[in-house]
Amino acid sequence: MFDQLKRMATLVTVVEQGSFGAAARALGTTTSAVSQQIRALEQSLGLPLLARTTRQLRLTTAGESFHRECVAMVDAARRAEQALQTIKDAPTGELRMTAPAGFLAHLSRALAPVLLRHPGLKLHVLADDAMSDLVGQRIDVAVRFGRLPDSNWVARKLGTMAMVLCASPAYLARCGQPAHPDEAGPFEWVALDTGGSAPRTGLQWQGQGPEHHVHWPVRVSGNNQAWVQHMCEAGLGVALLAEWDVREALSQGRLQRVLPQWEAPPLDMYAVMQPRSAGTPKVQVALDALARLVTQSEHVRAHS
Numbered sequence: 001m002f003d004q005l006k007r008m009a010t011l012v013t014v015v016e017q018g019s020f021g022a023a024a025r026a027l028g029t030t031t032s033a034v035s036q037q038i039r040a041l042e043q044s045l046g047l048p049l050l051a052r053t054t055r056q057l058r059l060t061t062a063g064e065s066f067h068r069e070c071v072a073m074v075d076a077a078r079r080a081e082q083a084l085q086t087i088k089d090a091p092t093g094e095l096r097m098t099a100p101a102g103f104l105a106h107l108s109r110a111l112a113p114v115l116l117r118h119p120g121l122k123l124h125v126l127a128d129d130a131m132s133d134l135v136g137q138r139i140d141v142a143v144r145f146g147r148l149p150d151s152n153w154v155a156r157k158l159g160t161m162a163m164v165l166c167a168s169p170a171y172l173a174r175c176g177q178p179a180h181p182d183e184a185g186p187f188e189w190v191a192l193d194t195g196g197s198a199p200r201t202g203l204q205w206q207g208q209g210p211e212h213h214v215h216w217p218v219r220v221s222g223n224n225q226a227w228v229q230h231m232c233e234a235g236l237g238v239a240l241l242a243e244w245d246v247r248e249a250l251s252q253g254r255l256q257r258v259l260p261q262w263e264a265p266p267l268d269m270y271a272v273m274q275p276r277s278a279g280t281p282k283v284q285v286a287l288d289a290l291a292r293l294v295t296q297s298e299h300v301r302a303h304s
Contacts, residue, residue: 007041008070015067091282092120099143101127102225110293114285121282140283142272154278159294160266162243165258170235172256181212188219190237192228203262240264
């Protein structure tokens with residue numbers, strides 16, 4: 001039966017290609033082998049299927065009828081193979097990710113539609129603002145910001161995130177709203193995971209010209225971006241925060257821009273992956289979703 005199916009597929013190829021030689025090239029075999037397949041098919045059926053002349057090759061009346069069924073068989077086989085490839089390429093299994101806690105709301109916005117489209121995909125997310133033990137925790141994708149440490153992991157830059165200096169209205173009422181970084185003497189930091197040391201932040205006038213570094217003391221620090229924002233809103237100091245995280249707080253007046261004419265450097269955004277999982281469907285679909293998130297955001301510039 002399998003030999004006969006192979007012969008039927010060979011007949012379809014011969015008709016598609018228009019000659020034995022062209023069919024042989026398409027099938028990666030010899031003209032003699034193709035001729036033998038067609039001859040064996042005709043012998044098994046007891047009817048000639050092809051009328052051969054020195055100038056052309058055409059189906060006989062019986063061959064036309066038989067060829068239609070062969071085409072249907074080959075098309076069914078191709079559809080079956082495509083369906084299997086679709087299943088093979090579909091993201092399945094558990095996708096393990098880690099991201100800073102403050103980024104989880106954006107991550108859920110990116111990945112929820114992916115999970116709805118792919119019921120075979122499971123997701124486990126670890127909220128972590130530090131560079132955790134990615135191997136020990138079996139992480140497939142880590143979303144990270146800023147400069148990356150050297151490693152043998154695969155890193156894909158997703159974009160750059162605008163950063164802004166913020167403080168509460170009450171804090172600025174107490175300490176003033178300077179026009180120049182050198183005038184911000186009484187300011188203190190609410191800093192993200194600094195270990196008590198003052199951050200070095202270079203500010204540029206409207207994003208151009210020389211940098212002015214500020215060296216304010218740290219009043220409050222922590223390793224969670226959302227907590228840093230809450231303490232900043234409570235009036236405990238100035239914080240450097242992602243613009244897309246503070247959009248609502250700024251519009252509602254819970255926070256105000258500090259030194260609004262001065263711009264802090266943007267923060268690079270990366271997806272970091274284990275080499276063994278970087279090309280898997282579950283990782284690729286997550287990267288595509290993150291790339292769409294970056295592209296759609298008004299406050300993240302896509303990396304080209």
